[in-house]
Amino acid sequence: MTAAHVYIGTSLDGFIARTSGDIDWLVKFADEHAIESYNEFIASVDVIVIGRGTFDTVMEFPTWPYEKPVFVLSRTLKDVPDHVKDRTSVLNLEPADLLKYLSERGFKQAYVDGGKVIQSFLAEDLIDRLIIARVPVLLGGGVPLFGSLDADITFDHVKTMTFSNGIVRSFYQRMRDL
Amino acid sequence: MTAAHVYIGTSLDGFIARTSGDIDWLVKFADEHAIESYNEFIASVDVIVIGRGTFDTVMEFPTWPYEKPVFVLSRTLKDVPDHVKDRTSVLNLEPADLLKYLSERGFKQAYVDGGKVIQSFLAEDLIDRLIIARVPVLLGGGVPLFGSLDADITFDHVKTMTFSNGIVRSFYQRMRDL
Numbered sequence: 355m356t357a358a359h360v361y362i363g364t365s366l367d368g369f370i371a372r373t374s375g376d377i378d379w380l381v382k383f384a385d386e387h388a389i390e391s392y393n394e395f396i397a398s399v400d401v402i403v404i405g406r407g408t409f410d411t412v413m414e415f416p417t418w419p420y421e422k423p424v425f426v427l428s429r430t431l432k433d434v435p436d437h438v439k440d441r442t443s444v445l446n447l448e449p450a451d452l453l454k455y456l457s458e459r460g461f462k463q464a465y466v467d468g469g470k471v472i473q474s475f476l477a478e479d480l481i482d483r484l485i486i487a488r489v490p491v492l493l494g495g496g497v498p499l500f501g502s503l504d505a506d507i508t509f510d511h512v513k514t515m516t517f518s519n520g521i522v523r524s525f526y527q528r529m530r531d532l
Numbered sequence: 533m534t535a536a537h538v539y540i541g542t543s544l545d546g547f548i549a550r551t552s553g554d555i556d557w558l559v560k561f562a563d564e565h566a567i568e569s570y571n572e573f574i575a576s577v578d579v580i581v582i583g584r585g586t587f588d589t590v591m592e593f594p595t596w597p598y599e600k601p602v603f604v605l606s607r608t609l610k611d612v613p614d615h616v617k618d619r620t621s622v623l624n625l626e627p628a629d630l631l632k633y634l635s636e637r638g639f640k641q642a643y644v645d646g647g648k649v650i651q652s653f654l655a656e657d658l659i660d661r662l663i664i665a666r667v668p669v670l671l672g673g674g675v676p677l678f679g680s681l682d683a684d685i686t687f688d689h690v691k692t693m694t695f696s697n698g699i700v701r702s703f704y705q706r707m708r709d710l
Contacts, residue, residue: 494681
């Protein structure tokens with residue numbers, strides 16, 4: 355099965371955006387180390403899965419930010435604009451079915467991005483690797499990274515890297531009972 | 533003014549206890565390193581401030597766990613049982629007034645503990661040092677460490693220590709504008 359990876363930045367109190375969607379507090383920390391780390395991560399995946407919210411955000415960027423195939427998970431979006439059709443498809447699938455779909459097409463490592471999509475994968479315990487960069491700021495509210503679960507999910511801590519701007523980036527691997 | 537310190541363990545998703553109050557998921561990680569680290573922290577403070585909830589929990593312990601003077605912040609508790617009176621007092625004060633009270637009595641470093649008390653201090657930006665140990669478990673719900681704020685609070689990251697059981701302990705210092 356295709357492995358699913360999360361790579362994301364959060365505030366100390368676990369938010370990935372302000373309620374308005376603003377990530378001004380996060381962008382401040384996007385220095386060369388952060389970009390290097392992201393590039394290294396992206397090189398380790400072969401497909402990107404995002405939700406409708408992330409897709410809408412990305413469509414407002416001046417240039418398309420992804421160099422790998424992108425699948426947009428959505429129940430309502432039917433199609434994508436012509437100019438991104440060569441690199442983007444819409445799928446209306448549940449997380450497990452999506453991973454099966456990707457697996458059947460030869461994709462091995464999926465980058466799963468976007469708050470709701472990440473939560474839907476975690477709710478089914480389908481995230482294999484979790485890379486969280488915490489910036490040293492409390493926001494007091496916003497869009498939370500994590501949501502509710504039916505049961506605890508335990509990870510192995512692989513490594514943590516710290517940076518001079520205060521980012522603490524931890525790498526976790528899902529510890530699965532065999 | 534007396535400096536206020538937080539030293540606490542949370543799940544990866546930011547909870548300090550299950551909704552039931554259970555900390556079984558946290559206690560699993562209380563190995564010798566965790567105890568050593570706690571002892572080192574406790575040696576750096578000269579007074580302990582807890583809320584009513586923590587006080588009630590601690591009163592159920594077989595032995596009194598603190599070796600420093602304890603102040604219980606409560607609006608409703610009037611007094612403490614006789615056998616802990618020599619080491620514990622109840623105060624009905626707001627966070628800033630409490631720190632002033634402690635300062636006037638010569639206390640320099642306060643350990644502020646308990647979810648609601650920590651949140652009330654953070655809401656007034658009165659926490660100087662934040663030491664968070666994250667255990668590699670997602671709970672999906674429970675008692676959150678952090679609450680809402682009127683404005684962002686930025687910290688300096690001082691150091692992060694990682695442990696073989698998966699704990700990542702980060703030390704933050706409040707970065708105050710001068």
